[in-house]
Amino acid sequence: MRNLLTIILSLVGVFGVSQNKQILYGFDDIPQSLMLNPGSKVLQKKHYGIPFLSQIHVNGGSSGVSAYDIFKDGNDNINDRITQKIFEMKNTDFFTATQQLELINFGWRAKNEIYFSGGIYQEFDFIAYFPRDLAILAWEGNRDYLDYEFDLGEISTTGDFMTVYHFGLNKQISKKLTVGARLKLYSSMFSYRSVKNSGTFVTRLGDENSENIYEHTVQNADVTVETSGYASLRDLDGAGQVTSEILGRAFFGGNIGVGVDVGFNYEINDAWNLSASALDVGAIFHSKDVENYRAHGTYTLDGINLIFPPLGDGEPTYPYYDDLEDEIKEEIPIDTLYNGYTQFRPTKFNASLSYGFGKFNATGACDCLNMGGENLHKQSIGLQFYSIFRPKRPQMAGTLFYHRRITEYLSAKATYTVDSYSFSNIGLGVSADIGKINFYIVTDNLINYSNLAKAKSVSLQLGFNIIIDEE
Amino acid sequence: MNKVLSPSIFMVFACLLFTACIKDTDFDQAEDIALTPVIELDLIFFNLQANRFFDTINSTQILTVRDTTEIRFLDDSTLQESLKRAEFYFKFTNSIPRDFQVDFQFLSELNDTTYVTATQVAQGTFAVPVITEFTENVEGEAILLLTQASKVVVSVTIPSSNENLEGTLNLKSKTTYFLEY
Numbered sequence: 229m230r231n232l233l234t235i236i237l238s239l240v241g242v243f244g245v246s247q248n249k250q251i252l253y254g255f256d257d258i259p260q261s262l263m264l265n266p267g268s269k270v271l272q273k274k275h276y277g278i279p280f281l282s283q284i285h286v287n288g289g290s291s292g293v294s295a296y297d298i299f300k301d302g303n304d305n306i307n308d309r310i311t312q313k314i315f316e317m318k319n320t321d322f323f324t325a326t327q328q329l330e331l332i333n334f335g336w337r338a339k340n341e342i343y344f345s346g347g348i349y350q351e352f353d354f355i356a357y358f359p360r361d362l363a364i365l366a367w368e369g370n371r372d373y374l375d376y377e378f379d380l381g382e383i384s385t386t387g388d389f390m391t392v393y394h395f396g397l398n399k400q401i402s403k404k405l406t407v408g409a410r411l412k413l414y415s416s417m418f419s420y421r422s423v424k425n426s427g428t429f430v431t432r433l434g435d436e437n438s439e440n441i442y443e444h445t446v447q448n449a450d451v452t453v454e455t456s457g458y459a460s461l462r463d464l465d466g467a468g469q470v471t472s473e474i475l476g477r478a479f480f481g482g483n484i485g486v487g488v489d490v491g492f493n494y495e496i497n498d499a500w501n502l503s504a505s506a507l508d509v510g511a512i513f514h515s516k517d518v519e520n521y522r523a524h525g526t527y528t529l530d531g532i533n534l535i536f537p538p539l540g541d542g543e544p545t546y547p548y549y550d551d552l553e554d555e556i557k558e559e560i561p562i563d564t565l566y567n568g569y570t571q572f573r574p575t576k577f578n579a580s581l582s583y584g585f586g587k588f589n590a591t592g593a594c595d596c597l598n599m600g601g602e603n604l605h606k607q608s609i610g611l612q613f614y615s616i617f618r619p620k621r622p623q624m625a626g627t628l629f630y631h632r633r634i635t636e637y638l639s640a641k642a643t644y645t646v647d648s649y650s651f652s653n654i655g656l657g658v659s660a661d662i663g664k665i666n667f668y669i670v671t672d673n674l675i676n677y678s679n680l681a682k683a684k685s686v687s688l689q690l691g692f693n694i695i696i697d698e699e
Numbered sequence: 700m701n702k703v704l705s706p707s708i709f710m711v712f713a714c715l716l717f718t719a720c721i722k723d724t725d726f727d728q729a730e731d732i733a734l735t736p737v738i739e740l741d742l743i744f745f746n747l748q749a750n751r752f753f754d755t756i757n758s759t760q761i762l763t764v765r766d767t768t769e770i771r772f773l774d775d776s777t778l779q780e781s782l783k784r785a786e787f788y789f790k791f792t793n794s795i796p797r798d799f800q801v802d803f804q805f806l807s808e809l810n811d812t813t814y815v816t817a818t819q820v821a822q823g824t825f826a827v828p829v830i831t832e833f834t835e836n837v838e839g840e841a842i843l844l845l846t847q848a849s850k851v852v853v854s855v856t857i858p859s860s861n862e863n864l865e866g867t868l869n870l871k872s873k874t875t876y877f878l879e880y
Contacts, residue, residue: 299724306728307735369736371875431739434871440744441790441873531741531872534766534853536751549769 248614249285250627250643251657251670252689254503254580257639258659258668259335259693262345264578265505266396266408267491270335270343271604274696275666277333277347282691285328289685291648292321292358296682314363319382320620321358322648327351330691345410346395350478353574356385357620370431374442377428380449384619386421388571390414390512391478396489406493414485416512417477418457419571423619425451427524439530449560450524454569456514457482485512487573501582501608508573515568525560575617582610588633607632612643623648637661645672649684666693734880742787742872743768743853749795749867752860763856767806771849774808779846784838784877791820794828795866800856803835805848813847825866 253264259275260283261268277283293313298306328351335345359382364373396410427449434443457477464470487510493503532548539545584605612627625647633639643655650673657670669690676683745766752761772778793799799820805813816835823829837845855868 296724299726299728301723301725306731307733310732366736367734369738369876369878371737371739374739438871440741440871441788442739442741444741529741530744532743532768532770534743534745534768536745536747536764536766536855545767547769549771 265491266410274336276694278692282333283330285689287687288325292317319360343398354387380427389418410489412487416483420455422453444529452522454520459519504579507576520565523562527559580612584608738876747868749864774849786875787835789833791831792869793823802854804852
C-alpha cells in the first residue's frame with residue numbers, strides 16, 4: 229500500500245499535461261501539426277516521418293498536487309503534508325498520463341492538389357480522478373467520520389493502450405479555406421474503465437433499538453470495472469508472454485474502433501486567420517476478451533449475532549462467520565459479466581484565432597517556403613482554445629501564442645497557457661530544417677524546468693521528419 | 700540579427716532541457732509515509748433470555764452457556780503486521796437479577812488459546828436493567844498474541860438459577876482498530 233502510494237506520488241509532476249499540444253497546434257512548419265488539425269495549411273510537398281522518431285510525445289499531470297508539495301525538504305512531517313493535501317484536493321482533481329509514439333508518418337501532395345497523409349502511432353492514455361472520500365477513509369479511518377457518507381461514486385478512472393492507423397485528406401478548396409479529414413482505425417491492446425459509479429458507505433452510531441453499537445451501511449452501491457484484453461493476460465506466465473500477446477493485438481488482433489478527425493483553416497483576410505479541429509470523434513467497440521465486474525446492492529453490517537444454541541458434546545455451533553460472508557455476498561454480489569461495451573474516445577477540440585504581420589521572404593530571391601504565392605507572415609500572435617472530454621467533465625485550456633519564422637530554416641513558437649493545472653504555463657517550440665531533415669522539439673512548463681518537482685504537469689513532444697518542399 | 704538569434708534560441712532551449720532538474724525534494728521521505736487509519740467496527744451481539752440458564756426438562760440449572768464464532772479477519776497476515784492497538788468495548792444491559800461472569804477466550808486455528816479476557820456483569824431487575832461497560836485495551840506484545848486468533852469463545856456463567864428467573868442479558872460490542880501501514 230505504502231509502496232503504491234510512493235510510486236503514484238513520485239510519478240506526479242514527473243510526467244506532463246492532458247493531451248493538450250498547444251504549441252504544436254498551428255505550427256505549420258512541423259508536419260505533425262497536421263495530426264492536430266487535418267485541415268491546416270500544408271506548406272510542404274511531401275514529408276516522411278523517420279520511423280519511430282517522427283513523434284515522441286509524453287505528457288501527464290496532476291491538477292491538485294505536485295511532487296514538491298509532498299516531498300519537499302522541510303522540518304514538517306511528510307504525513308502532515310499528505311493529510312493537508314488530501315483535504316485540500318477536490319474530487320474533480322485528477323491524475324493523467326498520456327504517451328504517444330509514431331511508428332510511421334508520411335504525406336504527399338497529389339496532382340489533384342489533395343495532400344494525403346497517413347501513418348501508425350501507438351497511444352497510452354490514463355486518467356484517474358482523486359477519490360477524495362475513499363482517500364480520507366483509507367488515511368484516517370471511520371472513527372472521526374461517524375454519520376459521514378463516504379461517496380463511492382468518486383471512483384472514476386479509465387486507461388487505454390492502443391495502436392492507431394490513420395489516413396487523411398487535406399485540400400485548399402478556395403483562396404481562403406482549407407479543409408481536411410482523417411479516418412482512424414483503433415486497434416485496442418488493453419483497456420479498462422470504472423466510471424459512473426454510485427453509492428455511499430456510512431457508519432452510524434446505533435440507538436437503543438439497534439442490534440449493536442454501530443450500523444455500517446453500504447447504500448445503493450453500484451461499482452463497475454470494465455476490462456478488455458485483461459482476462460486472457462491473467463493466465464499467461466511472466467512478462468515475456470504478456471508483452472508478446474499485447475504486441476500481437478497491435479495489428480488488429482484485439483478490439484477494433486473507428487473515429488475521425490476533422491478540421492479547417494480559414495484566412496479571414498491578409499492578417500487574420502481562424503482554424504479549428506475536432507479529433508478522435510469515435511469509439512472502440514470492446515467485444516473480444518471482455519471481463520466486467522459489478523458490485524451492487526445495499527447492506528447493513530451489525531456484527532455477529534451469537535445465538536448460544538444448546539449443543540451436545542463435540543457438536544459444532546453455527547458457522548456465524550461463513551453465514552455473514554454469504555449474506556454480504558448475497559446482498560452486494562460481485563458479478564462477473566462478459567457483455568461487450570463501447571468506449572468513446574476522449575474527443576479533443578482545438579480552435580485558434582491569429583493575427584499575422586510582417587511578410588516573410590527569407591532570401592528575397594527565392595520565396596522557397598511560399599511557392600503558392602500566399603502570404604506567409606513573419607510573425608503571428610493569437611489565441612487558442614483546447615478542450616478534451618473526460619469522464620467527469622471536459623478539461624479546458626486557453627493559450628496565448630507568438631509564432632515567428634526566424635530564418636528559412638528555423639521557426640519558433642512561444643505559448644502562455646491557462647488550464648486546470650496552473651496559470652503560469654509557458655511553453656516553447658522550435659522547428660529546424662537542416663537540409664531535408666526537419667527536427668522539432670516542443671515543451672511546456674518551462675518555468676518549472678529549474679525544478680520539475682514543482683510542476684503539476686509537463687508535456688514534451690519531439691521528432692524528426694524528412695520534408696520535401698514545393699519546388 | 701536572425702543569424703544571431705537562431706543559435707541563441709537553441710542555446711536557451713538546450714540549457715533549459717539540460718538544466719531541468721528536481722531539487723529541494725527528498726524522496727527518501729517516502730519511508731516515513733504512514734497511513735494511520737482508526738477503524739470502528741461492530742463485533743458481536745447477543746440477547747440471552749434468563750430461561751436459557753435452566754433446563755426445564757431435567758429440572759437442572761445450566762450455569763454456563765457458551766458459543767463460538769470465527770473472526771477470521773483477525774489473523775489475516777496484513778492485519779497482523781499493521782495492527783498497533785485494539786480497543787474492545789462491551790456494553791451489557793442486564794435485566795436478570797443475577798451477576799454474571801463473562802469470559803472471552805481467543806483461539807488460534809489449532810484451538811490454542813492465544814488471548815483471554817473476562818468481566819463481571821452487575822445484576823439488574825426486569826423493571827430497571829443495569830448497564831455494565833467493559834473496555835479491554837490490547838497493545839504491544841499482547842497484539843501479537845491477539846492476532847494469532849481466528850475465533851472467540853464467549854462463556855456466560857450465572858452463579859445460580861431457577862425456572863422462575865426472568866429477564867435478558869444483552870450484549871453490544873465493538874472494536875476500535877488502530878492501524879499503521
